[in-house]
Amino acid sequence: MSGIQESVVIRTVVRIMVPFIEIFALYVIMHGASGPGGGFQGGVIFGAGIILFTMIYGIKEGKQRMSNKLSRILSSTGLSIYAGTGLLCMVFGGMFLQYNVVPLLSLDPANVSKILIDVVEIGIGITVLVIMISLFFDISPSEEDELQLSEEEEQ
C-alpha cells in the first residue's frame, strides 16, 4: 500500500463491514426464488462491497483480489450458468427456462424449479458483480495518476 492512506477508523470499519455486506448479498441472491431479492440486486450489493474495499485500500489491493483476467472469466461464466440452465430445460423437451421439466434427483417439479431458479440467480449475480467492479476499475484513475493528483494538491 503506497500513497494516500485513509484513517485507521475508516480502514478498520471497512475491514469489519465488508464480510457482512457480502454475506447479506449472498442472502439476497439465494432469496430470489421465494421472496423479494434476486441475482441482480444481490450482485450489485456484492460488487458494492468489493468497490467499498477498493475505495479505501486502493486500486492495487482491489485488483489483487479481482484481476482483469478473473473478471473476464467470471463474467462469461455467470452468463453461461444462466444460459446453460435455460438450454438444459430445452434439452429435456421444455421451453427456455421451463424449469419443471428437468428430472433432477427425481424431486417434485416445484422443488426442481426452486433449485434451478437459485442456480440462475447465482449466474446472474456473478455476472452483475463482476460488471459492477470492472466498470469501477475502468473509470478509476490508475495508482500513479492518483499519486500525481495528490502531489499537485499538496503543492
Add this chain to the structure above:
Amino acid sequence: MSGFDMIMVHIPLLTVVTPLIAGFLMPIVGWIDRKLCWYWVMAIMFVVLLMASSNLYTVITTGTIHYELGGWKPPVGIEYVIDLLNGFVCLIIAFIGLMVGIYSKESITKELPNKIIPFYSVFLLLITGLMGMTITGDIFNFYVFLEISSLSAYALIAMGDRGDGVVASFNYLIMGTVAASFILLGIGYLYAVTGSLNMADMQNLLPDLYNNNNKVVLAALAFFMVGFSIKVGLFPLHAWLPDAYTHAPSTASALIAGLMTKVGVYALIRFMFCVFTPAFVFDITRMAEILTWAAALAIIIGSVLAIAQSDIKRMLAYSSISQIGYILLGIGLANLIGMQGGLLHILNHAFMKCALFLVAGAIFYKTGIRNIYQFKGLGKKMPVTTLVFLIAGLSMIGIPGTVGFTSKYYLALGSLEEGMWIFVIVILLSSLLNIVYFWRVFDNIWFGHPHEVEHIKQDEAPVSMLIPMVILAALCIFFGLFAYYPLHYILEPLSEALIGSGVGP
C-alpha cells in the same frame, strides 16, 4: 420427434439467445487468441442469419410463430411472437450484421487495435438487443432489449474518434435515456390501466378505454410517440444523430446507421398498429397527421442540411434523417400503397445507407480522408469502392432500376391516393436535393483532378472490405429490378393485415 424437430421449435428464442451467449463468451475466445474473435463473430452471425431466414420462411408458409418462455401462458408469461413484420426486420438485422461483420476484420484491426475483444462483445450484444426488441411480444421485455441495444450503441460510439466520440456518445446517452424514460412511462401507464404487458392482450383490452376518452391512454400514446421519435431521429428531435454517426468507428457507423433507426421505426409501427389500434391512432387522436407533417419536414430539412456538410459521414448522417422521414411518411399515410412504400424503404435504406457508410469507412481506411473536397482522384485510386458509392448514391437519389426508385414511387402513389399533392412535391424536391449533395461527391471523385493525376496508383481496399460493399450494391440493383419478391411475399399481405384489421397477422 427427431432432434431436428426439437430444435426447430426453439429457433425464435435461439435467434435472440445465441448472440447474447456468444457475446459474453467473447472474452474467453479473445483470451485464447485474439484472431479467433472475428471468426467467432462470423460463425455466430451466419447461424443467426440462417435462423432468421428459417423464421421468416416458417411465417410465410405456416403463419405466425408463438414461443412461450418458461412454458407460462401468454398474458402472464413472456411470449415471443414472429409475424411477417418482425420476421422481415429480423432478417434485415441478421443480414446487415453479417455484412458489417465481414467488413469489420480489417477496419477494426486498424482503427481499434487494442479494443478488438470489447468491440466484438458489444457488437454481438447490439445484435441481441435489436433482435430481442423485434421478436418479443411483451412490452416490458421490449424495454429491456431497448436498453441493451441502446447501451451497446453508446459504447460502440464512444470507441470512435478520440474525444469527439465520447462527447457524441454522451449526447446520445442523454437523449437516448430521455427517450427510454418516455417509453418506460408509457409502458407504466398502459400497465396501470390494463394490468397486462402482453401486446396482443393489450390490444384487446385497450379499445374499451378509448371509448371512455381515457386520459391515461392518450398520455401513454403521446409518450410513446415522443420517445420513439427521439430514438429514430425524427426531424425536430434529431440533434444527437449527426454527431453520433460521424464520430463512431466506421464499422459501428455502418451498423448503427443501418439498423438502430430501422428497429426504432419497427417499434413505432408495432406500437401504433399492434398495441394501440389504427382506428385510435389515426382517427381519434389524428396522430398520423402530425407524423406525416413531421416526416415531410424531416425529408426536406435533412436533405438541405446534408448539402451544407463537408465531412462525408456527417453528410450521410443528415441524409439518414431525411430517409427516416420517407419511411415515416409511408406509415403515416396509412393506405395500402404508402404503407408498402414505407416498409420497403426500411429494407432499401438499410442496404443503401449501410453500403454508403462502408464506403466512407473504406476510403478513411486507405487514405485517412473524410472531407469531400479532398476526394479528388479517388475514382482512379479505388475504382471498386467508388463504383459502390455511385450505385448506392444513385439509389438514394431514386434513379429507376435501383431500390430507391421503387419505394419513392410507391410513396408518391400513396400520397396521391390520399390526395396529398404536397407530399409528392416534397418527394420530388428532396430527390433533387439528393442529387445536389451526391453530385458534389461524384464530381470530386471522378472529375476533380488533383495536380499530378498520372502519379495516382490503383490502391484498392482489402478484399474482406470489398465483398460486403459489392454484395450490398448488387442487392441495391437486384431489388430495384425485382422489387416484386419482397412486395408480393411479405409487404402486401403485411400492409393489408396492418391496415385492415389492425391485428398483427
